Amino acid sequence: MSSPVTDGSAETTETVKDQEIAAEQRFVDVAYARLEEMREDAKALLREGYRQALVGTQGALVDRDAMVHQAALRAQALDVADDGLVFGRLDLAGGEVRYIGRIGVRTRDHDPLVIDWRAPAAEDFYRATPEDPRGVVRRRVLHSRGHTVVDLEDDLLDPSAAGDMAVVGDGAFLASLARTREGAMRDIVATIQREQDEVIRAPADGIVLVRGAPGTGKTAVALHRVAYLLFRHRRRFGSRGVLVVGPNRRFTSYIERVLPSLGEESAALRSLGDLVDGVSARTHDTPDLARIKGSEVMARVLRRAVTDHPPGAPDELRVAYKGVVVRLDRARLDRLRADLHRRSRGSINGARARAAEALLDALWERFTDVGGPEAAAQADQADAGLWNALLAADGLAPLDEDDARPRPRARSRGGDARREEFDARVREQPEFTRFLVAWWPLRRPLDVLRSLADPERLRRAAGRDLDRDAVARLAASWAASLRDDAEPVLTYQDIALLDEIDALLGSPPRPSPRRRAAEDDPFIVDGVDILTGEEAADEHWEPEIRELTTSIERLERARRVDDEVVEERPEYAHIVVDEAQDLSPMQWRMLGRRGRHASWTIVEDPAQSAWEDLDAARKAMDAALGLNKPASRRAARPSRSRRPRKPAVRALYEYELTTNYRNSTEIAAVASRVLAMALPEARPARAVRTSGIEPVIRVVPGPDLLPSARAATEELLTQVEGTIGVIVPRELAPADSDPGGQTALPLAALPDDVPSDGAASWNAADRDRLAAGFPERVQVLDVLEAKGLEFDAAVIVAPETVAAQSPRGLRVLYVAVSRATQRLTVLTTSPDWRDALTKDEATVMDHGVSATVRRQE
Numbered sequence: 001m002s003s004p005v006t007d008g009s010a011e012t013t014e015t016v017k018d019q020e021i022a023a024e025q026r027f028v029d030v031a032y033a034r035l036e037e038m039r040e041d042a043k044a045l046l047r048e049g050y051r052q053a054l055v056g057t058q059g060a061l062v063d064r065d066a067m068v069h070q071a072a073l074r075a076q077a078l079d080v081a082d083d084g085l086v087f088g089r090l091d092l093a094g095g096e097v098r099y100i101g102r103i104g105v106r107t108r109d110h111d112p113l114v115i116d117w118r119a120p121a122a123e124d125f126y127r128a129t130p131e132d133p134r135g136v137v138r139r140r141v142l143h144s145r146g147h148t149v150v151d152l153e154d155d156l157l158d159p160s161a162a163g164d165m166a167v168v169g170d171g172a173f174l175a176s177l178a179r180t181r182e183g184a185m186r187d188i189v190a191t192i193q194r195e196q197d198e199v200i201r202a203p204a205d206g207i208v209l210v211r212g213a214p215g216t217g218k219t220a221v222a223l224h225r226v227a228y229l230l231f232r233h234r235r236r237f238g239s240r241g242v243l244v245v246g247p248n249r250r251f252t253s254y255i256e257r258v259l260p261s262l263g264e265e266s267a268a269l270r271s272l273g274d275l276v277d278g279v280s281a282r283t284h285d286t287p288d289l290a291r292i293k294g295s296e297v298m299a300r301v302l303r304r305a306v307t308d309h310p311p312g313a314p315d316e317l318r319v320a321y322k323g324v325v326v327r328l329d330r331a332r333l334d335r336l337r338a339d340l341h342r343r344s345r346g347s348i349n350g351a352r353a354r355a356a357e358a359l360l361d362a363l364w365e366r367f368t369d370v371g372g373p374e375a376a377a378q379a380d381q382a383d384a385g386l387w388n389a390l391l392a393a394d395g396l397a398p399l400d401e402d403d404a405r406p407r408p409r410a411r412s413r414g415g416d417a418r419r420e421e422f423d424a425r426v427r428e429q430p431e432f433t434r435f436l437v438a439w440w441p442l443r444r445p446l447d448v449l450r451s452l453a454d455p456e457r458l459r460r461a462a463g464r465d466l467d468r469d470a471v472a473r474l475a476a477s478w479a480a481s482l483r484d485d486a487e488p489v490l491t492y493q494d495i496a497l498l499d500e501i502d503a504l505l506g507s508p509p510r511p512s513p514r515r516r517a518a519e520d521d522p523f524i525v526d527g528v529d530i531l532t533g534e535e536a537a538d539e540h541w542e543p544e545i546r547e548l549t550t551s552i553e554r555l556e557r558a559r560r561v562d563d564e565v566v567e568e569r570p571e572y573a574h575i576v577v578d579e580a581q582d583l584s585p586m587q588w589r590m591l592g593r594r595g596r597h598a599s600w601t602i603v604e605d606p607a608q609s610a611w612e613d614l615d616a617a618r619k620a621m622d623a624a625l626g627l628n629k630p631a632s633r634r635a636a637r638p639s640r641s642r643r644p645r646k647p648a649v650r651a652l653y654e655y656e657l658t659t660n661y662r663n664s665t666e667i668a669a670v671a672s673r674v675l676a677m678a679l680p681e682a683r684p685a686r687a688v689r690t691s692g693i694e695p696v697i698r699v700v701p702g703p704d705l706l707p708s709a710r711a712a713t714e715e716l717l718t719q720v721e722g723t724i725g726v727i728v729p730r731e732l733a734p735a736d737s738d739p740g741g742q743t744a745l746p747l748a749a750l751p752d753d754v755p756s757d758g759a760a761s762w763n764a765a766d767r768d769r770l771a772a773g774f775p776e777r778v779q780v781l782d783v784l785e786a787k788g789l790e791f792d793a794a795v796i797v798a799p800e801t802v803a804a805q806s807p808r809g810l811r812v813l814y815v816a817v818s819r820a821t822q823r824l825t826v827l828t829t830s831p832d833w834r835d836a837l838t839k840d841e842a843t844v845m846d847h848g849v850s851a852t853v854r855r856q857e
């Protein structure tokens, strides 16, 4: 295939470009025609699949399912490619031309027509540069609308080999960066940059850690990497699954269309508040509560909480055997419980059978202590004597010793028949089974968390890990949010705590076949195996007996049925974590449990972190990713071949993205001033697009904040066509911020060189009033909700308050001011803040553009 060459001498640039576009259109038409044929083939395959069903055999049905599945996947991929099928072209030094597109297209003779962007042959499209052309003379990007090529943009990478090759384009890429944002992220498959491509195609094993300032494409890159991994390693990642985790639900809905637009529907996309099935976070904690709930010490606190005496558990067990009353008191029972927890590995909910055994051991011990066996033997002898006397009176033979003794069914007790009989008789007693159910209940994570609203119980669980103030705050927060009589209001940090509790409680063991078979098993009560809480497979159990269930057993069954937390936690082959700088140690633990054998892509910007103790979070991340395991320990494990094993160290690949594709240079200048306050040593990313539109920084009196924000939004509605984000301070509910309900806004100390003259107050009512009546393209959101999002225009309300709301307030403000692509308005009550954001000494960006900012009073 040859490239279209024009005689540029007598033509205007415009005409050359038109000719080039027309030539590319001819190729694109051929590619679409072939795509249509492939669609027809997929449909035919689908029809054939259904036809197989008519054959009717089991094998045919399986074939049909496989065929229908494959054909459906194919049809879906072909549909995705319908928009912008071909977006790139490479002219190579030897004259070869390669077209790059969303999917691979071959001619009927199997010759490549369009190369899938993820294929190795497409790599040069993203990697070639003038310094390293990799054999590419010209790289061309085709901009299309539907099936029509509307623009071209060329890069001449090797002028010496170009001959009379046409080179057209006038910044279509930069113009595309300024496009209107419609509320959902789009794929960047046609314009992936070299440094981004290196991340996307990074090795599939180990851990890929990507850092970059706001707008450098971290999220976009992570999502394209998922599409790449699923394409190149379909078998491995397709079957065991890929999980993409974002900070909140607003963010996941913002990015949810990118993967489908790349033809990938199979990755699971979850926010940190939706990782545990059946429960969902509804709100964020205040910074101080998040700090406590998210810290690693909570793992120890929760371990103690699940091993504590459960609420409502009885304090005494009393059973009678052969006229002897045997009793276990609270102290003895507590020792037993502690011992069980010490010895039990894994599931607490699965340990009820062991608890039953331990109780029987303790009862027997008590029974022997009080001389029970002797008393029982005498009673047996008296019984046998009475029976033999009656038999003799009827002229019948006396009982054997063996007949006189009931046959125990319980597991052998070292052949001690007296003990076996004791166990069997005690197990049969309703007092014993009822006690067992209440003393070692099958617990739900939510019940355990709710029980910690009791300050006394939480104090016991806290040990020395939490101070009194932290205990009071936590208990008060759960007392307010997890009331018995209301829907729980869970926070993002609560979800990680529930997952931790779930991991500690585990699921009950499955009933063994032996237990299923037992007909008169005393632990099967009304068709429910009280050791496991499961319906027992008991053929002899009549459903009508259900009516006779005691309240305890009914409750038990309801618990199993309603148990909202999944029993089997899914594990994934690859996990992508976006905005990873904000994960607490407890959230890392939650993720680690889902990726014990996974490879990872971690995307973060520490400068945007709202999390205070980044070191602790880093340690937790290393543990979750298996980065902290000493190689020597692993290597020490003997291998079967007895040859020394290679140390199983996890590979860590680190990347940095350096170009800001989101903000105009003018907006990036404001963001870099905030960054300088937050982290003086940090370097901002290089912004590439200058819009000529200066941000507006306005000082307004406190009471005017709200009307001014409305007015600024009205104004922006007339200036931009796409989305507008109105970013307000977080509302700190009094109940959350202080158990006494008094403090409205705890303020953090700011660095000396940062203005700290009073934070404007802000509350939920202000937010509601601000949002009222605006069209859908205006979103009013707080600074945490704005993470990872972008808008055509943003209004930042009261930066001084955002900065003072938490020890990481300046970093949070940095996130807020870096959301807009075209226009930024900041409303502050503080002239000092206005000055800080519009410093006279202009900030010189990396690319040499100095930005000045329009001041307004």
Ligand SMILES: Nc1ncnc2c1ncn2[C@@H]1O[C@H](COP(=O)(O)OP(=O)(O)OP(=O)(O)O)[C@@H](O)[C@H]1O
Pocket (backbone or CB within 6 Å): 177, 186, 187, 188, 191, 192, 193, 196, 212, 213, 214, 215, 216, 217, 218, 219, 220, 221, 605, 661, 662, 787, 788, 789, 790, 818
């Ligand atoms: N190569 C590219 N071509 C075109 N647009 C790009 C490219 N890379 C990034 N973008 C665009 O830049 C914007 C910012 O990208 P993205 O949200 O992925 O950045 P980020 O680094 O995750 O930002 P943040 O840290 O603020 O979340 C998006 O609109 C994205 O589509």
